[in-house]
Amino acid sequence: MTKEVKALSDKLNFKKLKQMYLFALVTIAVTVLLSQLLIQHNINSQINDSRLINISGKQRMLSQKLAKEVLILNSFSKDSDINEQISNIKNTLELWKFTHLALEKGNDTLNFPKEKSPALLGLYKNIKSNVDLIDSATTKYLNNKNNPDAQLENTQEVQTILDNVAVFITKMHRIVGQYEQEALDKVTRQRNIEYGILSFTLFVLFLEFLFIFKPTNKKIELLISKLLISERRAIKLARDTEAISIIKENSVKELKSLNFAMENTLLYCRISPQGKIIHMGEKFAKLLQYNPSFDVDKSFSKAITTVEKEQLAIDQIIADKQRGGWQGELNTTDRNGDTLWLDMSMIPVRIRKDESELLVICFNITIRKNAELEVERLNRENIVERINQQKIISSKIVENQENEQNRIAREIHDGIGQMLTGLKFSLESINLEDKEKSAQKIEYLKKLSLDIIKGVRTATFNLMPPELSDHGIVPSITKLTLELTKLTGKNIQFYNKSEFDQRLDSLIEINIYRLTQEAINNAIKYADSSHIIVQLSHSNKILSITVDDNGKGFDLATVEKKRNSESGMGLLFMKERVRYINGRVFINSIPGEGTRITFNIPI
Incomplete structure (x- = not known):
């Protein structure tokens, strides 16, 4: 190594470079860790906000349910059902009051915060009078329900309940909107913080490139350039020594080994610019069934193919691409008349100043x-x-x-x-x-x-069942099973195993409802079943609905082959509908034992 190269190598302080790399990596790791901690904190906060908004929304439904039960009791109830209806109204009222108090004052069990924004405090203060009026009017109405002399007073109490429920729903809608706005503000702040962390990380990466990668790259390029110059000088000095003979001898051995490897592994050939074969590898000659000893002409195109049209095409490629080279796929015909596909590269090689040739390297891609x-x-x-x-x-x-x-x-x-x-x-x-x-x-x-x-x-x-648009998929499936049980006389049971109570996109809900309806109808119409069980469960990402029947079952492969039959098209429509909402359907049926259909829908 020359003194110049050594001096340049000393300038590359690898210890300092390692320290700078370590600092940059630690900085990026810290920013990523902070970002993840903030994201997890925000996710937990959003979960609590979602539950808070969901419970607030359910308060409107509970108030409507309370008003409907009071109206039903006041208008259509029989004497034998009064005590049961009064008990239901009391239960609804207690649940409504408990939930509202938990929302207003906070609740540790439900993870409802006690601290609220001034806007929410004002809204809860504004709605308190309506809550008290609904509570007192309902209590008075229930106490006087069995008193025939209090009919006029009961009518006034019912009107008070209805008037205040309407106002309560409007004001509760504002509270829900305020919860949503505050949740949106939290998400916005988190997003701005994330943008700040991302900008800082990108800035660190930019500084790393500017002060580490770029200067180091320039120094290494200069060092390699100096090393190459020194190498050439060393080779020139060694030509007149005995060591050059040893190098040449080793090089000949390496070339022989390389030539042997090429002969037995590669499809290669050396040709002149006029298309004449200078040398062809043994493996290539074996593939083409070509023996250079019996070929006086030694034309490369004739060795490749026996079809004149294909030979002319190869000769034209050699004539046009002998200076710049060529790479492509050739479709040729071998001596047995079979099609042969070759991925061919022609590389121009300069031997001496005024002498050149083409190195042809091929790959047999016929099978591919x-x-x-x-x-x-x-x-x-x-x-x-x-x-x-x-x-x-x-x-x-x-x-x-x-x-x-x-x-x-x-x-x-x-x-x-x-x-x-x-x-x-x-x-x-x-x-x-x-x-x-x-x-x-x-x-x-x-x-x-x-x-x-x-x-x-x-x-x-x-x-279109009204429960689907008003309350969601669980009440609508519950209503569906009850109605079909009454109409058909079948024992149809529905179980919400995981207590799912979320609302989904309306398009997803109607498709889930139709899929369940289609599966139950198929069990009634085709399976001749007496018991049908519908089960709903969910995880964080998947909603699963399973429909089991004790019918006669069927052979799935046979039904799928009958595309034009009603049952075959029914299964096909079911698969198309569940695919439309990015879900999956699993059908298991055993003839004589029953059928299970499972729908998995991402939520």
Whole structure:
């Protein structure tokens, strides 16, 4: 090593460089750790805020439930049900009061904070009068319910409850909005802090590049340049010594070893700029079934292929690319008439000042190309099959929509329409002079009106259950199983195993509802089952619904092959619908034992 190189190497203080690297890495690690701690703190805060907002929203539902139960008790209850309804109202009132007090004053059990912002304190102070009025009016109403002389006072108490519930819902909506705004402010502050940490990290990385990587790179490049210069000087000085002979001898041995390896492992050939073979490797010659001893012409293109058109193409490539080189894939025909694919590279090599040649290196890619062509053929077949399948799905969707519209029309015409016609004729036949018959007809009309209301509710429930939009997926599935149990006589049970009570996106909820409805209907219609169990459970990321029946089961492979059958299309529609909301469906069925269908939907 020369003195210049040694001096330059001394300038590269690796101890200082290591210290600078360590400082930069520690700084980045600290910023990442702080960022993660802040994120975890913010996640815990958001969880508490979410529960707080959820419970606040449920307060509005509880107040509506309280008002509905009071109205039902006041208007339609039988004497035998009064005590049970009064007990339900008391339970609802106690839960409503407890939750509101926990929200207003804080609760350690529910993790509700005792400290609140001035805005929330003002809103809770503003709503307190309505809470007290609802509480007192409900209590008075329940105490006087069995007193016949307090009918007028009870009516006034019911009106007080209704008036204050409406105001309570409006004010509670403002409280929920304030909780959401404060939660949003927390998230915004966290995001700004994260941006600050990210900016600081990027600044550290920039300083590391500016003061460590860039100067070190320049110094190393200069050192390598000096080393290369010294190497060339050393080689020049060693040419006149005996050591050069030993180097040459070793180089010859290495070249022989390399040549042997190339002959037996690589498909290579040396050709002249005119396309004549100078030397061809043994493995390449064996692949082409080419013997240079029997070829006077020694044309590279003729050695590659026996087809004249392909030979002309190869000669043209050699003529055009002999200076700049060429790389590409060649489709040729060997001496047996089989297709041969070669990944070929032509590299120009200068031997002397006025003499050059081309080094050709090839790879046999015939198997890979044949596999690619087979994959392309299978893909084309798969695309055609999917297009045909999509056409079948589209036609079945249109057919099902038309059948559903006809069913709804029949229900309205045959059921509700005829009852309305009967109501019209009964009203016209009332003779007010005959009070006894008029009273009987009025009682009949009341019953008929209730039947009409029930028919309208049934029709609207089949189209879109109100529980789904008002309360979410759990109440709507509960209502679905109860209604289908009444209509079909089947024993249909629903279990919310993990006490799921969240609201999801409306599109996800309606698809979950329709999937569950379709699975239950299939168990009723096709499985001939007497017991159906619907179970719902969830984790942090997955909502799972399982529908089990004790029906006759089926062979899944056989049904899936029958794409045009009603059952086959039903399973296909079910899979398409669950795929639409990024979910998965698992179907397990054993003939004679029953069927289990499980839907897993990300939440």
